[in-house]
Amino acid sequence: MPTPRLTPQQDRAWSLLIGVMTWLPAELDAHLDRAAGLSHAEYQVLRWLSLSEDREVHMTRLAATASVTPSHLSRIVARLEKRELLTRSNDPTDARRTLARLTAAGARVVEEVEPGYAAEVRRLVFEHLDPGQAEQLEGIAEALLTPLRSDCVGLLPPRALRPSDIS
Amino acid sequence: MPTPRLTPQQDRAWSLLIGVMTWLPAELDAHLDRAAGLSHAEYQVLRWLSLSEDREVHMTRLAATASVTPSHLSRIVARLEKRELLTRSNDPTDARRTLARLTAAGARVVEEVEPGYAAEVRRLVFEHLDPGQAEQLEGIAEALLTPLRSDCVGLLPPRALRPSDIS
């Protein structure tokens, strides 16, 4: 058991981070609900589906990329299937798996929602950070998420080469 | 309408941040539930109460510091009152307000839980960051939270002077 308490600096950073983790998702949830009647988690599912080969992924992988638990994903997919934004089918190569596939209507919804969503992320996050901080944020988030969920970090697009990597 | 989409770097940073915002609170919730049968929000309420003058604060201010909505706080305080970890009374200076005050039992719970909680925050967050990143995190979190919730940033202990501020 090394240090017993947080340093004042850590304490302050942590308190601020709690605020961000509480209010930032709430804000995006509200935006997406207004824009398309979707929760943030539902939108993440649609978005990752739309980025996948053939717009089709099996549940486990989709859960990892969209940051939801398997049981949560199951309910999300059930809701979205009812709205005909995606369909479920069996994976022919492994009958245990379920494949989720985006429908044309689902793809349309993603296209319609995406610009406003990106604008919202910019307005709430990147407008307030200079380019250096944006890069720091990437490094910090990766450092925190990797030990927390080693499975999902590897599924993201790899870190791009940037000028600062060369020096 | 400036830039239409996120840059690849922003996109990756944002995806990682979503993961952190999803899984980090979940992990602490689970720890606190195991340790004391408390949710993370409930613990924040107790903790900020314990740091307040006379262990007594009115609801609005408590909601701001503990990062919960007023209605959420109302239910949290009702639960904690039932467990006799705090009491509610009327503010004599303004009858609209409710004062929450930590009981001796509540103070004991905070004392018991705090070291393990701090250890958990260190294990999940600060162990994975070098001192520079911890400081960057403070700056980034403050930059994001201030426009989001201008009211609560000011209630935190002020930013400490550090060597890097002098140079």
Place this chain on the structure above:
DNA sequence: AGGCCATGCTTGCCGCGGCAAATGATCGTA
């Protein structure tokens, strides 16, 4: 083949927490 554990997904149960309406108190103004 048959037994056994691991894997993938779903579901019952239930508590948490958001929104908006309701209640009660205070303040500003005439």
Place this chain on the structure above:
DNA sequence: TACGATCATTTGCCGCGGCAAGCATGGCCT
């Protein structure tokens, strides 16, 4: 003082999502 606007808090309603149990199916070993 009387009245309307605002503030502080609570509550009804209801959907979301966690956990753990359930139910296939696949993989492995003998």
